[in-house]
Amino acid sequence: MRKIITFIVTKDCxxxxxxxxxxxxxxxxxxxxxxxxxxxxxxxxxxxxxPNESVAFEFIGGEPFLEIDLIDKICDYIKKELYRLxxxxxxxxxxxxxxxxxxxxxxxxxxxxxxNKSHLNIGITIDGTKKKHDLNRxxxxxxxxxxxxxxxxxxxxxxxxxxxxxxxxxxxADIPYITESVLHLYELGIHTIHINCVFExxxxxxxxxxxxxxxxxxxxxxxxxxxxxxxECSFFNEKIGKxxxxxxxxxxxxxxxxxxxxxxAGNFYPCTRFAQYSLRDKEAWIIGNIHDGIDKNKLRPxxxxxxxxQSTPECINCEVAEGCAWCQGENFDAxxxxxxxxxxxxxxxxxxxxxxxxxxxxxxxxxxxxxEGKREEFEANKQDIKPEIC
Amino acid sequence: xxxxxxxxLDDTSVAYCHAENPLKGRNLIPLETLKKAxxxxxxxxxxxxxxxxxxxxxxxxxxxxxxxxxxxxxxxxAVYNEVPKSIATENVVLRLSIADFIAKQYDIAALLPQVxxxxxxxxxxxxxxxxxxxxxxxxLATLNAVLLxxxxxxxxxxxxxxxxxxxxxxxxxCGAGDSNITLAPNGKFYLCPAFYYDxxxxxxxxxxxxxxxxxxxxxxxxxxxxxxxxxxLKLDHAPLCRICDAYHCNRCIWLNQKMTWDNNTPSHQxxxxxxxxxxxxxxxxxxxxxxxxxxxxxxxxxxYLDPFDVREQF
Ligand code: SF4
Ligand code: SF4
Numbered sequence: 001m002r003k004i005i006t007f008i009v010t011k012d013c014x015x016x017x018x019x020x021x022x023x024x025x026x027x028x029x030x031x032x033x034x035x036x037x038x039x040x041x042x043x044x045x046x047x048x049x050x051p052n053e054s055v056a057f058e059f060i061g062g063e064p065f066l067e068i069d070l071i072d073k074i075c076d077y078i079k080k081e082l083y084r085l086x087x088x089x090x091x092x093x094x095x096x097x098x099x100x101x102x103x104x105x106x107x108x109x110x111x112x113x114x115x116n117k118s119h120l121n122i123g124i125t126i127d128g129t130k131k132k133h134d135l136n137r138x139x140x141x142x143x144x145x146x147x148x149x150x151x152x153x154x155x156x157x158x159x160x161x162x163x164x165x166x167x168x169x170x171x172x173a174d175i176p177y178i179t180e181s182v183l184h185l186y187e188l189g190i191h192t193i194h195i196n197c198v199f200e201x202x203x204x205x206x207x208x209x210x211x212x213x214x215x216x217x218x219x220x221x222x223x224x225x226x227x228x229x230x231x232e233c234s235f236f237n238e239k240i241g242k243x244x245x246x247x248x249x250x251x252x253x254x255x256x257x258x259x260x261x262x263x264x265a266g267n268f269y270p271c272t273r274f275a276q277y278s279l280r281d282k283e284a285w286i287i288g289n290i291h292d293g294i295d296k297n298k299l300r301p302x303x304x305x306x307x308x309x310q311s312t313p314e315c316i317n318c319e320v321a322e323g324c325a326w327c328q329g330e331n332f333d334a335x336x337x338x339x340x341x342x343x344x345x346x347x348x349x350x351x352x353x354x355x356x357x358x359x360x361x362x363x364x365x366x367x368x369x370x371x372e373g374k375r376e377e378f379e380a381n382k383q384d385i386k387p388e389i390c
Numbered sequence: 391x392x393x394x395x396x397x398x399l400d401d402t403s404v405a406y407c408h409a410e411n412p413l414k415g416r417n418l419i420p421l422e423t424l425k426k427a428x429x430x431x432x433x434x435x436x437x438x439x440x441x442x443x444x445x446x447x448x449x450x451x452x453x454x455x456x457x458x459x460x461x462x463x464x465x466x467x468a469v470y471n472e473v474p475k476s477i478a479t480e481n482v483v484l485r486l487s488i489a490d491f492i493a494k495q496y497d498i499a500a501l502l503p504q505v506x507x508x509x510x511x512x513x514x515x516x517x518x519x520x521x522x523x524x525x526x527x528x529x530l531a532t533l534n535a536v537l538l539x540x541x542x543x544x545x546x547x548x549x550x551x552x553x554x555x556x557x558x559x560x561x562x563x564c565g566a567g568d569s570n571i572t573l574a575p576n577g578k579f580y581l582c583p584a585f586y587y588d589x590x591x592x593x594x595x596x597x598x599x600x601x602x603x604x605x606x607x608x609x610x611x612x613x614x615x616x617x618x619x620x621x622x623l624k625l626d627h628a629p630l631c632r633i634c635d636a637y638h639c640n641r642c643i644w645l646n647q648k649m650t651w652d653n654n655t656p657s658h659q660x661x662x663x664x665x666x667x668x669x670x671x672x673x674x675x676x677x678x679x680x681x682x683x684x685x686x687x688x689x690x691x692x693x694y695l696d697p698f699d700v701r702e703q704f
Contacts, residue, residue, distance in 0.1 A: 285651065297659075300698060301652035304629040309654075336618040339652050341627065 002094075003052035004259040005043060006060055006272055007036060009070060011264070013062040015100055016140040019171045019198060029277075030067065031264040036074045038290040039262045044081055049294065054092035056121070060272060065099050068108045075116060096121040098167065100137070102146065104153040113160060123165050124157055126150055126188070128181020132174060151188065158189035165192035170211075172202050178214040182233055183221055192232045197354075199330040201346035208353040215357030223365050238362055238382075240323025241355035246316055250306045256328040256340075257302020266290035270302050273329025282333055301340050302328070310343045324351040392615075394570035395436040396463075397427050398583055399451075400443035401575055401590075404464040406483050407511055407564075408642055409584035412591050416443065419575035421450060426611045427573045428458050439463055439570075441583070473497045480506040487514045488522060488663075495529040499536040507548040515642075516649055518659040523666065523695070530670035537674060541683045554638035555671035556678075556686045561631065563641035567608065567623040571615060578607035579615055581623070584644040628654040630661070634697045635690070638671070639664035658696050665695040 011029040013020075043050055057078060059071050075095055082090040095116055101124035103109055113120060126147070127133040134145025158164045166185060170178065178195075185193055197211075215235060222228050222236075256271035267286045269275050274285040288294040308316050310331065315321060324347070328340050335342040369375040401417035419427075431438045440455060442464030447455075461467065468479040473486070473494045482505050484498065491498070491512060501508060512518075518526075533552060540547040547553060554562070566572075567581035580586040589606040609616035621627050623643060631641050631654075641656065649657035671689060678684035694700045 297649045297657045298651060300630075300650045300657070301655040304655060304698070304701060306629060309627055309629055337622065337653070338647065339619060339622055339654070341622055341652060341654060342619055 001052060001258070002054045002056050002092075003050055004056050004058060004096075004255065006058040006259065006261040007031060007039070007071075007074065008061070008261060008263045008272060008275060009036075009059050009064050009067040010062040011277055012066055013100070014066070014102055014140060015063070015137055015146055016143075017138070018136045018173075019169055029264045031070065031262075033070060033073050033077075035264065035266045035290060036070070036262075037077060038266065039268075040074070040078055040081060042290055042293060043260070044085055044087060046293070047087075053088065055089045056094045056096050058096040058098075060098060063100050063102070064097055065103050065109055068103075068106075068112055072108075072112050072115075075112075094119050094121050096123075098123045098125060100125055100146065101150040101153050101157070104150075105156055117160075120161075121163075122157070122161060123167055123194075124150065124154070125168075126154070126166050126185060126190075127168055127174070128177055129184045132177035132181045135173060135177070136171075154188050154190070163192065164190050165194060166190050168193060168195040170195065170197045172204050172207055175207060175210045175214055178211070179218040179221060182218055186227060186231050191230060194234050196234070196325070197347055197350045199325070199327045199344060199347055201334065201344070203346060203350060208349040211350055212353035212357050215354060216360055219357060219361035219364060223361070223368060228365060235354060236358055236361045237323060241320045241358055242322040243317075243319050244307070244321040246308050249322075250308050252305040252307060252310075252328075253326055254328040257299050257305070260294075262290070268294055270299060271329060273327060274332065278329060279333050282335075282338070285332065305340060310341045312343070312345070315343065315345065320352060320355045323355070324348070392434060392569060392571060393437060393565075394439055395427065395431040395434070396439045396441060396570055396572040396583070397424070398441050398572060398574050398586065399424075399447065402443045403441040403583075404444065404469045405485065405583070406441065406463050406467070406469045407583070408513060408515060408640070409582075409587060409644055410513065411583070412587055416445070417575050418443075418447070418451075420577075421454065423575070423577045423611065424451065424454055426577070428454065430573075430611060432458060437461070473501070477501055477504045481509075482507070483509045483511055485511045485513050488512055488518055488526065492522070492525045492529045495532045499533055502533070502536050502547055502549060503540060503545075507550075509550045512663065515645055515659050515663060516657065518663055520662070523662065526663065526666050527670065530666060531673075534670055534674045538677055541678055542681070550638065551667045552671050552674060555636070555668055555689070556675050556684065558637035559687060561625050561634075561637050561639075561641070563625070563631070563639060564643070566643050567617055567620070571608075573611070574607075577612075578605075578610040580607055581617075582644055622652075622654045628656075630656060630697045630701065633701070634661075636661070636664040636668040638667065658698065661696040661698065665692075 009031045057075070064071065078093070081087070082093065099122065104124065127137055130145070130147040133147040137146050138144060139146060168181065182193055182195070218233070219236065222231065222233065256273065259271050261269040261272040261275060263269070263275055266289050267284070268288040270285060270287055272278060276284040285298070287298040305328070315324070318324065326343050326347070331342060331344045332340050334344040366375060369378050397419070399419050401413040401415060402411070405411035428438065438458055438460040440460055440462050442462060444464070463469065466479070467481045467483060468477070469483045469485065471485050472490070473484065482501070486494070491510065498510070530552065533549060537547050537549060537552060564582070572580045572582050572586065574580055574586040580589070585606040608618070617623070625632050628641070639660070642660065643653040645660055646656050647653045649659070668689065672691070675684065675686050675689055679686070
């Protein structure tokens with residue numbers, strides 16, 4: 001498994017998206033190069049703590065590309081050190097970014113992309129149609145939608161990255177726009193769409209029914225227009241919606257604790273969602289810092305988490321449990337006590353709606369393939385796509 | 391199932407477990423609260439354990455206290471914070487730092503023939519270092535030698551950290567919030583006295599509730615017990631402890647909260663100490679069996695001191 005190491009380089013962003021979980025964004029917490037360097041020295045100097053074969057260095061914010069000069073310097077330092085130490089990660093590293101895409105076309109970013117191209121994984125966040133995108137993704141000061149400024153960069157992005165992908169987050173107000181948004185993103189040339197419902201308790205009565213009907217509409221559009229052949233939408237996955245064996249399938253869903261996040265102050269977190277700026281009700285779960293290293297005791301709950309211990313009997317016995325996701329950070333934030341062992345289930349009715357639409361999708365698709373005599377060919381070629389984890 | 395009600399008679403009631411009592415000002419439980427607590431215990435069928443301060447209680451308290459079966463901690467059970475020269479009571483709690491335990495191992499050994507039961511309670515488990523392992527092992531071996539002689543002379547000595555494990559076939563842990571609950575002088579329930587101290591002193595800020603300022607209590611005599619996430623106090627919800635066979639371990643949830651921030655997850659230090667004791671108990675059992683002095687169930691040989699290190703194998 002790839003080790004994911006995340007640098008929270010800035011807590012600033014040009015936008016103030018309405019669903020943003022970062023409750024503590026600000027303009028003054030920027031990571032210094034010295035802090036990043038010390039973190040890298042600690043990580044590369046303690047190979048026993050990081051035995052993974054490969055690594056992804058992720059840069060997030062706020063908006064990470066606001067700090068492109070710093071990121072460029074950090075990436076150069078990482079490459080230099082991996083080479084100097086003859087580190088096994090030298091052969092297998094990526095630099096990952098999730099960006100709002102606003103300054104994607106700028107000279108500095110383009111120079112950085114040119115320099116690191118074969119090791120980059122960039123996802124630009126667009127929520128869909130202009131209407132849908134501008135509903136949430138608005139400028140901090142003016143409140144104006146940001147769609148036009150992002151979309152102008154998409155043609156360049158799509159030509160630079162064959163694997164162009166985007167992450168779409170669905171909250172209550174977004175449900176009516178799901179179908180048109182996904183189709184719009186496909187039209188823009190983005191063929192892989194990672195889409196999920198937020199884990200927070202935001203859902204209103206009837207949201208599940210509306211959600212299901214949107215997904216059924218989307219299924220019809222994808223199948224009727226043969227888009228399933230070379231497009232992906234993570235809502236539809238053949239694996240989901242089955243019961244899970246409590247013994248054989250007892251693994252945790254979320255990767256927190258197996259990742260490492262570092263903030264501007266040089267503190268370590270089990271994942272970014274445990275940093276103070278992402279938490280509503282709890283104090284940050286700091287597992288160490290660049291000076292003292294990792295306090296392994298603070299990681300033990302994460303590394304012993306399993307599905308059943310944190311779930312209620314209803315979830316353990318759920319007939320459609322497969323693919324029902326959770327976020328450890330949200331679980332912690334919403335928990336009645338100071339624990340990561342209490343699973344938040346605000347998503348329950350949305351998952352069940354998704355499962356119904358997903359069943360519809362596969363039944364419809366297989367019938368069509370059957371009628372066209374292409375079912376066997378499809379089954380032989382289909383890729384084994386696991387339900388997505390964060 | 392809840393079995394015991396621990397009643398702190400005063401804020402300065404003696405600390406008898408891992409956590410120190412930092413409260414210095416006297417604050418005697420009101421008589422009415424004490425009566426209600428006893429009534430609660432009677433209705434819930436709980437065995438009462440009174441925890442005494444170091445001063446004599448007013449006469450009217452004694453009458454109320456005697457109105458139900460009970461144990462007096464700080465009286466019937468004597469609590470020492472250093473190794474005494476000799477001991478008058480039969481049931482003793484000896485609270486020591488790990489360094490003192492190691493340094494005074496021979497003095498402690500000398501107490502064993504004088505008591506029916508000696509409970510060693512280490513007060514700084516959190517600062518145990520892996521380089522103390524050998525010294526701790528050696529101290530346990532010293533005590534084992536004395537225990538063995540006592541068995542040979544026909545006695546049934548009890549030293550919690552070594553002999554408890556010989557008889558146990560399943561976990562027998564502290565059980566705070568599960569088999570026992572603590573009532574403080576303010577009439578509120580706490581998982582154990584440490585959580586009450588924490589509420590008053592803000593020791594850890596991270597115990598049990600959301601905000602640093604919030605209460606640590608889990609109900610009161612009026613509203614009854616209201617333990618949030620009670621399942622997380624049970625063995626089947628503790629991923630490491632449920633696979634472990636250091637059955638005598640306290641599995642201290644206070645230490646868990648303090649060290650790992652989750653009360654169902656123990657620290658490395660707690661596990662290593664308990665395993666050194668478990669392994670020493672194994673040595674003792676082998677010898678006792680060899681001599682035909684005890685027929686306990688076998689304790690397996692294992693090659694780890696912290697179940698966390700082998701968790702993938704379970
Ligand atoms: S949250 Fe709901 S859908 Fe998910 S596993 Fe639990 S019961 Fe099933
Ligand atoms: S030794 Fe560790 S795992 Fe075993 S019961 Fe004690 S605290 Fe739990």
